[in-house]
Every structure is written in C-alpha cells, then in structure tokens.
Amino acid sequence: MQSKFNLLGRNLFDLDDYSTDEIVAILEATQVMKQINLRDYKKLPTLKGKTVCTLFFENSTRTRMSFELAASRMSADVVSFSAETSALAKGESLQDTVYTLNAMGIDLYIVRHSCPGSPQLVHKHSSKPVINAGDGRHAHPTQALLDIFSIWERLGSLKGLRIAIVGDVTHSRVVRSNLIGMKKLGAEVVVCGPRTLVPGYLPEIYGCEVEYDLKTALKNADVVMGLRMQIERQREGLFPGLDEYTRHYVLSKETIRWAKKDALIMHPGPMNRGIEILPEIADSEQSLILKQVANGVNVRMAILFLMLGGKA
C-alpha cells in the first residue's frame, strides 16, 4: 500500500515544515515501533547498509543515546562525532568536518549545536537528510514529537486538550517545537513562568496563551509539562533565586490540584527534583516522564524509517 506522504530524504529541522497529516503519519509509525520495542527481540533489519552519524557540538547523553539506540535497532551503522574530542578542537571548521564525514559515506546526520540554524548548514554542505537534535533556543522537533506521541497514545488525540507548560520558556527549544506541533494537532497551549523567563511575543507567533500565575495557568489543564530550570542561568539575573522560583511555580501535589483531576504530568528531563517538580508528582501514577523517555526511542525509530527507509 502506498502512503500519501513521502518523508524520504526530507530534513527534520522543525515541525513547521511538516503538515498535520504528516505529523499524524509519524505518530502512527511510532505506534508500530512501540510494538517492536515491547517484544523480546527488538531488532529490525530495515536500515541495514545505511550509516547514520550523530554530530553533537553540545553535551547530551539521553538524546544521543536515544538516537543511537533507535538507529541500532533499525540495523543502521552509527558513528558518533563529539566536538570536544574531535578535530574541531584542533580548529577544523564545521564545513570541513561535514565534508570529511560525507567522504566516509554518511547517509543521514543527527545534529545538535548551540547555534540555531546549524542543522541547515550541515545539510547545505552534505546534501544529506538532517535531523535537528536541538539547535540553540530554536527547536528540538524529536523531543516535541515524543511529547506529542506520549499524550496522543494516552488520550487518543490532542484536539481540544488544554496543555500548560511551566518554567523557563525563554531558553527552551522544547517549548518552541511543542507549541508548533501541539497547535497543529488542535491543542490549546498556555505557557507559564516568571515574566523574565516567558517572552511576551509568544502568543503572536505561536497562538498560545501566556500566564504568569501558576494557579490560573493550570486551571482546566489536561496536561501539565514542567521544564528544566537551567540553573546555570541564574547568574544572568533573570530570576532572584531558585527558592523563589520554587515557591511560585513548583509542580507539587498541592499545586497540581489546580489542574484537571488526573491531569498528565510531563517533563523533558533532566529534572531538578525539588526545584521545578517534586518527586511526589514526578513519580506519581499521573506522570508520563519515563514513558516519554521510552517513546523517544520509538519516535526516533519511526523518523529514521520514514526519512531513510527507501530511495531518497
């Protein structure tokens, strides 16, 4: 049977390049991969002979492992490039790095870089499909897809759901990609945090709501997502102190009561327990946090299959 969509050879820079139907097609493929990952034997022969390169210029353990596991389970060969231990430390330019890797026969790149637009640059120099694994504050589309999938498989649809995202929105690429994807699937999103950490221009760009008061933000929420407080940013003077943040915005048993009963709790990790979220909530029945991690592998297998599983 032939699909209406063709993601072969496409890039995944962010979700705005993808139609609602294409996002749903990714979610459906993810469901199939999930079944595979629930089996005793988790390996597929699908991408035998393809080579995938994770090109990481910024530290990340979980995202890289998740991608590498996904590629290995699909039988692709995986090579890893880390900025600190590479020729980059010797002064090689990104362009030359990509030329070099390309000469080794890489079929697809997975790129993380602190500078927005780097994945596009890698595509420009390699002419190979590129998956953005996080570029600066810009985008992190596979994280958004795994978040969306986790909600979608639990509640059946995102249509009409009210989703509250709480924390340091300004510095979060996860939020930006999620706002695009959740909106496309018909959810209402409210972002919440201190004024200094929630840009006022978001509603205009993404059609979301902005709320500075946690209680108001959580009202009627079906899903509550906490974001990691980037502790290293406290020096920038954007908030007075972590305890003050916790006092106003922590997700706890007490504050979560303001949302709908049994609202789903999410967090992209890594968590600062005791700062933005308390263990009583992170480890509760309502929490999807570990499901998100498992779905990260599922969603990345689906994307690798759709982008690489065929003639590009």
Place this chain on the structure above:
Amino acid sequence: MNMKSKIMDASAIERAIRRIAHEIVEQNKGLENIYLVGIRSRGVPLAKRLADYLRQIENTEVPVGIIDITLYRDDLSTISHQPVLKGSEIGFDIENANIILIDDVLYTGRTVRAAFDALLDFGRPHKIQLCVLIDRGHRELPIKANYVGKNVPTAQDEIIKVSLAETDGEDSVKIFIRADVEA
C-alpha cells in the same frame, strides 16, 4: 484500465478457500496447535475466511494473526514511494506453534521470505506452512506453497490483481498487462 481476463469470480474464490480448509485439516490430521497468520494486506481477510471454514469443518476456533512485512522488505532501497506501516498483530505465542502463513499471490517469493523473517523475530515456531490463493510462477527464491487456490501461468509483464470484498468491495482475480496498469 485494460483487463486481459478475469480468472476467478466470487464463487470460485470461495470454493478454493473451502477446499484449502479441507486440505489443511487433512494434512495436519486436525487443527491441533494450528495458527493462521495473514500477510498484510490481502492475506488478512483470506486468513479470516479460512478460519471461518475451519470452524465449520472441525468446530474449532483457529487463532488468526497479522504480519506486516514492510520493515523486512529487501527492496526498500529501490522503491520510490513510501509504504504504509501498519504493524503486526500476533496475539498468541508462536513458540512451537504450527503456523500457516497466508497471502493472496505467490510470485517472486520475496514477500514470503520477508514474512518468514518478520515471523521468526516473534519466536521459534515448530513449523511454517504456506497458503496462497494464486501461484503465478516466476520464483526468484526457492519457496513453494503447501496450499494453492489456483495455479496461474503468467508472463512477466502481466499483473495479477486479487480483489476481496473486505478490502476492495468485490471478490475477483483478474489479469492485466503491465503497460495498461501504469498508463
């Protein structure tokens, strides 16, 4: 689209499936440990119909599973379109089971090869048998069906189109010339 000939109608298809059901019972001396697995997409309704006949004949419920071979195809790198991924649904333990794999058309044998691989990743069955509605020849792998609805000698440029009520709205098997289909 220019059809060359219609080689089976609804009643011919039904008779073939019913006869195969009897053959299955005969060759396996009953239905002990027998499980049916249909290959997506048209193997699935065929498997269900076969299970209906087996119930009528032996008064036994034979479990039906579904196998999706998309992720196991050996021609993914040559096809330009994107196949739809629907997944397998094997609701039983295939360890030591007697599996009867069902598809509509047996041609090069590559689909069946992929189905073997897909199935074996679920466990180690005792035995796999193959059942097809049409065997049109031109094998590229050494694969032979245990149960065949109809042998149809064909030319390479011909296309066999099996339609089933469940998936296509009618029951028929037709032959087309390849050029006509693509036009």
